[in-house]
Amino acid sequence: MSNDVIDAIRYVDPCPHEIPPPPVEIVLRRLREPPADSGPITARRRRSRLTAVTAILSVVVTASVAALALVLLGHDHRAERPAGIGDHAATIPACRSEVRDGVLPVWARAGFREARPRMRYELGAAGRIAAILFVPLNSPAAAHRNNKILWVSHVSTRPGSALRIVAQRMTGTRRDGAAVVRAVPGGPGPSIINLPSPGCWRLELRWSGWTDRLDLQYRRPGP
């Protein structure tokens, strides 16, 4: 059989060119997160994780020092080199709200009367949480409509553990202004999340030892 089949499939390759590795910090962050089984951490496992964190941290520090040295020596080939370990800017995605309008995922349907409820919602980047939107988000909040968001966790939660939100307004990949903090007592559930100005907000979410991230667009209310 000829290679035409392979060529035809190659033709639709969604990622045909080489891409740089993501920054090693993503591994470091993951090593800090609680394990999925959330069982007791033995002394051996704790030591092993600490060793891993320390080792990878030192890789990051070494890479940063090397990068700094290159810049100081005037060898800045940023445009040519692939993003290396610790190169945040190359991999921070631009802020973009990706609200879907459709049937909620099965795990996010609890409490809805319909069997297949259709809502506007957004999933966290890691798929661990959904933000179900009841109204278009406005800043400042519209006079007769709160910015109601129902948070649904896809992972197990601990009773009484609040959902903590650090919201940062972004312009593309750049931070714009100071971050603000919000909390939903009792953890993922109904909430009113008002934010100080319109724009694209990146929300870092933390609850029951889990983390996730999503971008939400707040608009200036119309007349």
Add this chain to the structure above:
Amino acid sequence: MMDAQARFDALYREHAGEVRRYVRRRWDAQSADDVVADVFVVAWRRLGDLPDDPLPWLLGVARRILANRRRGDARDHALRDRIRSEQLRTGAPAQADASSTGEAVWIALSTLSERDREALLLVAWEGLSTARAARVLGVRANTFAARLYRARRRFAHALRAQTNDLSQRPGSTNTEVLR
């Protein structure tokens, strides 16, 4: 002999880009790096067990992580739906007839079983040899070669059916992509 840290550093530098590419081809770009992180956490913990050629092993781990996520994740779109909407709508192929050719390829791929499709994609997209692709799937090279042969035949059949369909559309300029 390299210590664990240096070995992990080299492994990451050399293969994280390829793992990222593998994941991005099969998962949404926004959370692809999350999967890459999972892969290298496993690699760190199994550093002593890594084979001499670690890429197929890493891709095998990525494949299992993606399979787990698909099972528990409502974002489990079929490959066709996900990538057609992301890639074809943006019109990656530039020629007038290219989008219909690409569409035919995607539809043909979507008619295959996950097993057949992955065999083809490992060779076509990842550019792996039969032996390395077999290691990704954890099967013998002979088993993989037979699977690949059957997958090619099924794909060719499905693609022929698709290109015939497309060529019958009014105004279609599609040309045969598989002789």
